[in-house]
Amino acid sequence: MGAPKQKWTAEEESALKAGVAKHGAGKWSTILRDPEFSTILKLRSNVDLKDKWRNINVASSGLGSRQRVRLAPRRNQLVSQPKDNSVDLTAVDSDMDIEPLAVSGGTLQNAGFKTKFQ
Amino acid sequence: MGAPKQKWTAEEESALKAGVAKHGAGKWSTILRDPEFSTILKLRSNVDLKDKWRNINVASSGLGSRQRVRLAPRRNQLVSQPKDNSVDLTAVDSDMDIEPLAVSGGTLQNAGFKTKFQ
DNA sequence: CTATAGGGATAGGGTTTT
DNA sequence: TAAAACCCTATCCCTATA
Numbered sequence: 001m002g003a004p005k006q007k008w009t010a011e012e013e014s015a016l017k018a019g020v021a022k023h024g025a026g027k028w029s030t031i032l033r034d035p036e037f038s039t040i041l042k043l044r045s046n047v048d049l050k051d052k053w054r055n056i057n058v059a060s061s062g063l064g065s066r067q068r069v070r071l072a073p074r075r076n077q078l079v080s081q082p083k084d085n086s087v088d089l090t091a092v093d094s095d096m097d098i099e100p101l102a103v104s105g106g107t108l109q110n111a112g113f114k115t116k117f118q
Numbered sequence: 119m120g121a122p123k124q125k126w127t128a129e130e131e132s133a134l135k136a137g138v139a140k141h142g143a144g145k146w147s148t149i150l151r152d153p154e155f156s157t158i159l160k161l162r163s164n165v166d167l168k169d170k171w172r173n174i175n176v177a178s179s180g181l182g183s184r185q186r187v188r189l190a191p192r193r194n195q196l197v198s199q200p201k202d203n204s205v206d207l208t209a210v211d212s213d214m215d216i217e218p219l220a221v222s223g224g225t226l227q228n229a230g231f232k233t234k235f236q
Numbered sequence: 237c238t239a240t241a242g243g244g245a246t247a248g249g250g251t252t253t254t
Numbered sequence: 255t256a257a258a259a260c261c262c263t264a265t266c267c268c269t270a271t272a
Contacts, residue, residue, distance in 0.1 A: 005247060005265060029239060048266080050240065055264060123253060123259055147245060166260075168246070173258055 006043060008052055015040040016049055017056075025053060124161065126170055133158040134167055134174075143171060 019031035019041075028046035031037055041049070137149030137159075146164035149155055159167070 007264080026240065046239065050242095051265065054242085059264090121260075125259080144246065164245070168248095169259065169261095172248085177257080 012040055012044065013052070013056070016052055019049075020053065026050075028053075129158055130162065131170070131174070134170055137167075138171065144168075 015037045016031070019034060019037045020027075022036075023030045023034065028049040031049060032041060032044070032046055044052075133155045134149070137152060137155045138145075140154075141148045141152065146167040149167060150159060150162070150164055162170075
């Protein structure tokens with residue numbers, strides 16, 4: 001299989017945050033060209049950076065409803081369980097291994113094709 | 119309390135299959151917009167189509183062989199699942215993609231395949 | 237033509253119901 | 255326990271705009 005989805009690693013996310021701190025949010029292409037981050041983010045496009053940054057900020061705003069109360073629809077059977085609604089912790093990364101795939105060739109072929117005339 | 123779980127009819131399933139044959143798997147919104155199927159599938163969302171297509175293919179695949187060894191019901195806390203980063207080479211599931219049959223005269227954006235191997 | 241912002245769609249895991 | 259239907263949302267795509 002190819003790459004159905006490229007999940008962001010913790011290291012990539014850190015690099016993105018550092019890049020925003022250094023160059024500012026919105027300067028996605030600048031961040032990508034910075035040799036300090038280009039190695040880590042070489043698989044990402046400027047659009048990817050923009051999307052990830054949006055997602056980070058949505059999630060941290062508490063608007064992501066990550067821990068939305070799972071409605072307990074008591075139908076007929078009541079299977080009452082000691083289901084404690086503890087807080088969900090998302091940033092509990094254990095030892096994460098990164099760098100799983102080695103892309104051959106250095107040519108970035110992303111950026112898609114915007115062969116769309118206007 | 120939510121939605122009473124609407125089962126898929128044979129007609130809806132046929133329309134979904136025809137839609138995939140015509141537009142390609144993954145083009146859920148396109149299928150829904152097609153007047154050929156929109157009447158039959160008007161109660162379904164694009165996500166519904168995606169989910170149903172997944173169910174169809176799971177069922178027709180070699181079922182039962184790939185069973186996740188679910189642990190005993192832990193009612194404690196949910197630890198982060200063993201998100202393995204390495205490549206899984208045991209799962210050689212057959213791909214469910216169906217080629218989208220060259221559309222005539224249409225302005226199809228891409229070939230229906232995601233050559234997104236970054 | 238290149239880049240960014242924003243809306244929208246898809247993929248895949250999770251949850252609930254049967 | 256499994257399977258089907260449905261939910262959640264990170265990731266990716268498309269278009270407008272500068």
